[in-house]
């Protein structure tokens with residue numbers, strides 16, 4: 001079974017989450033590919049899709065939303081899981097749900113949407129981004145929950161095996 005793990009990532013933190021999910025699925029015996037949404041030209045090669053995005057100012061990145069729009073029919077025909085990577089310095093809360101995700105869940109028929117804490121490395125950010133983070137008093141650091149990410153990927157593997 002072939003699984004596409006596609007993630008929109010501006011500074012790489014969410015891409016590394018996608019790589020961890022992919023590695024976990026590969027270790028469980030699945031064929032996987034990790035691609036940014038813009039590099040996905042067809043879903044024909046995949047039996048299941050895991051789609052993620054980092055969250056900026058409450059929104060998914062456009063490329064992830066556009067993937068759903070570009071493959072609106074094909075993506076509904078496959079099992080889909082969604083994840084967001086964002087919250088910094090606290091456990092994900094109900095209000096960390098990106099505003100676009102309800103529509104993405106509806107459009108894809110996704111089985112689940114997970115929010116994982118993210119990473120901020122200020123040395124990678126542009127000035128405008130630093131200003132926003134300073135304004136909302138977000139701390140710098142890597143809060144990504146690797147054990148939880150790994151466990152979620154194993155849950156997906158189990159669900160895919162059950163069909």
Ligand SMILES: Cc1cc2nc3c(=O)[nH]c(=O)nc-3n(C[C@H](O)[C@H](O)[C@H](O)COP(=O)(O)O)c2cc1C
Nearest residue numbers: 009010011012013014054055057058086087118119
């Ligand atoms: C300017 C800016 C705005 C952000 N806004 C949000 C937000 O609204 N909600 C959230 O959960 N995370 C927010 N974040 C945190 C990012 O989503 C987090 O750092 C994520 O891990 C970045 O992933 P990436 O490196 O793959 O882009 C913001 C980060 C920056 C720099």
